[in-house]
């Protein structure tokens with residue numbers, strides 16, 4: 177599960193890693209309001225892919241009016257197949273120096289690997305190829321862990337001294353702490369910068385291990401639990417148990433889920449509509465399977481949400497609805513021209529078949 181930059185930065189903040197002042201905006205007007213309090217700002221498209229700078233998703237503006245105008249353009253964009261739905265509006269830092277810091281998992285060796293680079297901001301792979309001497313890699317032995325002296329070793333390699341050295345050491349230690357505690361497979365700051373004489377994380381990227389998502393709750397008051405997988409069937413379900421059962425059934429029948437989104441209990445039509453648009457926006461999704469077992473969740477609300485989103489969705493839908501207000505829900509969907517399945521296995525079979533057809 178890739179967290180968006182602003183979600184990652186919230187976690188950074190929780191762990192005491194300094195980030196630029198900023199707020200999230202969902203509309204040009206909101207972006208303008210935030211800019212009013214920050215002066216010169218940078219508008220950053222929130223999409224789950226890297227390289228936004230090069231793709232035109234990072235823009236600098238110098239007035240609230242310009243922020244509104246540019247935000248409108250950005251919110252109209254697609255970056256590498258992802259629609260931009262939110263912008264992070266941040267104070268523009270006067271960057272003096274850019275570094276890289278990142279922790280990943282070396283799966284073959286079963287170890288975490290901490291990498292820092294004296295040069296940052298661009299692709300780390302590029303730096304590794306062109307100037308490997310600028311990079312220091314530290315393998316972390318699971319049992320021996322990562323200690324303050326490791327962090328100091330990395331910070332000193334970056335050529336830092338004085339207060340910046342202390343600040344960076346603290347940031348690197350916190351980055352490791354959150355990497356471990358949040359079950360991350362990647363925790364990355366690119367670039368880590370010196371601005372106004374201090375260290376900041378100008379960008380943030382956290383990827384959480386999909387197998388651990390159930391014990392991590394990134395959904396409180398934020399986005400719905402969303403997990404990205406590698407197949408082509410988009411899935412919308414209610415409840416973690418049904419999510420697992422749906423994934424297992426699809427796999428068992430020879431299909432591959434592309435992602436799934438859990439709308440939780442008692443979701444209204446607005447949540448369903450949002451969920452459908454989100455899952456449909458993934459470029460790998462060829463068909464969307466909606467598997468809902470109504471308890472607190474009402475099937476008629478689900479059906480309304482589907483109908484409301486349907487005009488914007490071109491991908492085939494397979495709907496399985498059971499439970500509370502099932503009759504009403506089925507009726508709403510029937511009128512809109514959708515067939516509804518009662519049986520989950522059948523619904524999965526149809527979705528797999530549709531995905532195959534669409535793939536050819």
Ligand code: GDP
Pocket residue numbers: 196218220225226227228229230234266267268269270271274296297298366367378379380
């Ligand atoms: P990415 O392209 O998706 O990795 O997005 P980043 O957040 O890393 O931004 C890309 C680049 O824009 C950075 O490497 C910086 O050079 C630049 N940038 C981002 N934020 C700021 C800022 O506040 N001030 C300045 N001067 N540059 C910034």
Ligand code: MN
Pocket residue numbers: 227297366367379
């Ligand atoms: Mn970056």
